[in-house]
Amino acid sequence: MKVEVYKIPQNSPDDLSQLDALIHSGKIDPNKIVAILGKTEGNGCVNDFTRGFAIQTLKTYLRDKVNLEVAQRIVYMMSGGTEGVLSPHLNIFTRDEQEGVQRWGLAIGIRRTRDFLPTEIGTLAMVEEVAAGVEAAITDAKLNKSDVHFVQIKCPLIVSTQQVKASNSYQSMAYSRGASALGVAVAMGEIDLEQITATDICANYALYSRVASTSAGVELRNCEIIVLGNSHQSTSSFVIGHSVMQHALDREAICQAVSSTNQPIERIVNIFAKAEADPSGFILGRRHTMLDDSDINHTRMARAVVGTIAASVVQDPMVYVSGGSEHQGPPGGGPVAAIAFCGHD
Numbered sequence: 034m035k036v037e038v039y040k041i042p043q044n045s046p047d048d049l050s051q052l053d054a055l056i057h058s059g060k061i062d063p064n065k066i067v068a069i070l071g072k073t074e075g076n077g078c079v080n081d082f083t084r085g086f087a088i089q090t091l092k093t094y095l096r097d098k099v100n101l102e103v104a105q106r107i108v109y110m111m112s113g114g115t116e117g118v119l120s121p122h123l124n125i126f127t128r129d130e131q132e133g134v135q136r137w138g139l140a141i142g143i144r145r146t147r148d149f150l151p152t153e154i155g156t157l158a159m160v161e162e163v164a165a166g167v168e169a170a171i172t173d174a175k176l177n178k179s180d181v182h183f184v185q186i187k188c189p190l191i192v193s194t195q196q197v198k199a200s201n202s203y204q205s206m207a208y209s210r211g212a213s214a215l216g217v218a219v220a221m222g223e224i225d226l227e228q229i230t231a232t233d234i235c236a237n238y239a240l241y242s243r244v245a246s247t248s249a250g251v252e253l254r255n256c257e258i259i260v261l262g263n264s265h266q267s268t269s270s271f272v273i274g275h276s277v278m279q280h281a282l283d284r285e286a287i288c289q290a291v292s293s294t295n296q297p298i299e300r301i302v303n304i305f306a307k308a309e310a311d312p313s314g315f316i317l318g319r320r321h322t323m324l325d326d327s328d329i330n331h332t333r334m335a336r337a338v339v340g341t342i343a344a345s346v347v348q349d350p351m352v353y354v355s356g357g358s359e360h361q362g363p364p365g366g367g368p369v370a371a372i373a374f375c376g377h378d
Contacts, residue, residue, distance in 0.1 A: 034129070034130060034141075034175065034267055034268065035129040035130075035131055035267070035268040035269050036128050036129075036138070036139045036141050036267065037065075037129075037270075037271070038139070038302050038303070038372055039055060039061060039127075040122055040351060041124075041125060042121070042351060043073075043121045046121070049090060049094050052125065053094070061125060062127065063099045064103050065127035066095070066099070066107055066125060066126070067107060067141060067143055068110070068125075068126040068141065069107065069109050069110070069124070069125055069126070070111075070185060070259065070353065071087060071110070071112070072112055072113075072119060072120075072354075073086075073111050073112070073114075073115070075113040075114065076113060076114060076333065077112065077113035077114025077116075077330075077333060077356055078203060078330055078333075079192070079202045080251075081113035081251075084113050084250050084252050085111075085250075085251070087111045088111055091109060092104070092109070108145070108258070110185060110187040110248070111187075111250070112187075114333055114355075115336075116336050116337035116340065117337030117338070117341050118340060118344050119336065119337070119340040119344075119350060120351040120352075122351045124303060124353065126141055126259070128141055135266055135267065137263055137264075137272065138263060138270065138271060139262075139264075139271040140174045140175060140261075140262055140264040140267050140269070141259065141260065141261055142169075142170040142173035142174025142175075143259055143260075144170035144257075144258045144260075145166070145257050145258070146163060146165075146166040146255045148255045149162070149254060149256075154188075154205060154208065154209050154212070155191075155205060155207075155208025155209050156212060156231065156234070157229065157230075157231055157234075159188075159209070159212040159216065160212050160213075160215045160219060160226070160229060160234075161216070161226065163186065163188075163212070163215075163216025163220075163256055164216040164217070164226065165220075166220075166256060167186075167216060167220035167260065168220045170184075170258045171220070171260050171262075174261075174264070175264060176260065176262040176263075177264075178220075178221055180264060181260055182244060182262050182263065182273045183244055183246060183260075183261045183262075183273060183275055183305060183368065184217045184242070184245050184260050185247075185258070185261070185305070186214075186256050186257065186258050187249075187257045188209045188210060188247055188248070188249050188253075189250070190205045190206045190249045191205035191209075203330070205249075206249035207249075207357055207359050208235050208359075209247075209249045210247040210249050210357050210358075211247075211359035211360045213245070214242050214247045214358075214359060215240060217242045217244065217247075218241065221242060221244060223242050224240055228240065234360075238312070238359070238360065241360045241361060241362055241363060242362075243275075243277050243362065245368065246305060246355055246367075246368060246370075247361060248355045271302065271375060272294050272295070272373055273294065273370055273372050273373075274290050274291070274292070274293025274294040274371050274373075275368060275369060275370040276290040276293065276369055277362045277363070277366060277368050277369070278307075278339070278366040278367050278368070279362075280311065280317060280365045280366050281308060281311070281316060281335060281338045281339050281342070284345070286366075286369055287342065287369050290370055291304075291347070291373075294372075296376075298346075298347060300373045300374045300376065301371055302374055303351070303353055303372055304343045304346070304347055304353065304369065304371055305370045306339055307355055307358035307361045307367025307368055307369070308335040308340070308354050308358065308367060309357060309358035309361075309365055309366070309367055310331035310332070310334060310335045311364060311365030312364050312365065316365065332356030332357045335357075336354050336355070336356045339367075340354040343369070
């Protein structure tokens with residue numbers, strides 16, 4: 034499996050000029066694209082329509098460039114919110130099942146779950162379904178679970194006309210993210226399914242995954258899954274490593290993720306991190322007010338903080354930071370991964 038990663042800047046959610054240039058130059062074969070993971074400049078909340086706008090633009094553009102099978106296979110994930118220094122961009126993942134010099138390198142697997150009923154979002158049913166989907170994606174990537182470094186999931190939310198589990202649509206995003214993350218933990222063997230009760234979801238934060246990154250949106254009803262890890266059967270020129278941030282200012286964890294790739298920092302392609310306003314109301318023993326601000330959602334402020342820390346490490350504001358890390362790393366923290374170019378031909 035040869036996996037390539039391309040990080041492409043965007044001037045707007047519908048700007049595909051850089052992608053178009055790479056395709057026309059022959060550098061990217063659109064028929065090899067398996068996943069597109071991006072940051073859009075909306076608010077990252079329930080009514081962030083930049084996510085759906087970006088996805089629809091991508092689907093329309095690629096529709097005439099790939100066959101139907103490829104078009105239906107591609108996983109599109111957009112995370113809204115580029116607060117602070119975060120810069121809008123796309124991460125294009127291509128996969129080619131070709132023979133070559135095998136090395137320790139990047140592998141990718143994808144999967145979609147079935148659509149969820151509103152009554153299932155944020156429940157144990159969602160945990161189980163996501164766990165099965167993640168296991169299938171790991172198999173698709175031909176990875177050992179011990180070699181998985183990052184599991185990215187885009188999950189649905191409940192709109193106001195469907196309120197069931199959460200008291201409001203914004204809260205439903207947290208429940209969906211939390212249940213999806215626990216599904217990753219079950220699939221990875223970090224938690225036994227029998228350990229989890231319905232009341233644990235978004236309550237018992239001692240239960241979490243060290244590799245899950247989940248993001249909710251109104252633009253889909255199912256969960257889309259990307260699994261990234263390293264394999265000895267890879268022919269890729271890229272490698273991935275990860276660590277876990279203990280709090281929003283944990284710069285050392287980001288440095289550890291970079292170091293775990295065994296590549297110099299100038300070869301880092303991108304950082305992928307989760308961000309959260311610590312639910313205790315404190316960070317490093319100091320009170321924060323992110324959870325009490327009625328003007329700006331706490332996920333937006335958390336993205337700005339962690340985005341700045343990550344960008345300072347790699348000296349590049351074009352990093353992927355997603356807000357809301359329920360059951361994704363310890364409370365107030367979250368997983369962080371780094372993809373690096375190894376320099377092979």
